[in-house]
Amino acid sequence: MSSATAPSAAPWPPPTRRSEPCLSISLTVGVATPSTSSIFASRPPIAAWAEQEYGDAKPHANTLYTWVRDGKIYPPAEKHGRTYFVRHDAVYSPCGRPTPSLIERINARKAP
Known part of the structure; x- marks a missing residue:
């Protein structure tokens, strides 16, 4: 009978081959960027x-x-x-957009 030896487990975390330390990425949840926070502040x-x-x-x-889907809130959401x-x-405008449609505005420009 041969005695089999169990392979040695690799160390975790594996050693790095570089001399500099590994970079870690941390995510911060709930912090808005300035451009996003300005959108939320005004709307x-x-x-x-x-x-x-x-x-x-x-x-x-x-x-x-x-x-919103039917366009009854103006300006649109x-x-x-x-x-x-x-x-x-x-x-809220029950009849839809309170301003003329694009076609109506274009036709108004064409009229003398």
Whole structure:
């Protein structure tokens, strides 16, 4: 019978072959860059806008998303990730955009 020796386990973490230390990357969650924080400062989430606009009688979130999709909030909301952001002066218009459409503006320029 031969006695087999178990292979020696490699050390963990493996030794580095460089003389300089390894660089470690640390991620900070929840810290916004200056450009991102300025967007969030000037544009509240749509739920906060609805709370400010309607108070306790604010519409359900699904209704707000339908308004955004149908273009009934002007100026239009911007989507960042999963959240819609609107300007503080945004308004709800039940008939859609309160301004003329692009075709109407182009035709208005052509008229004498």
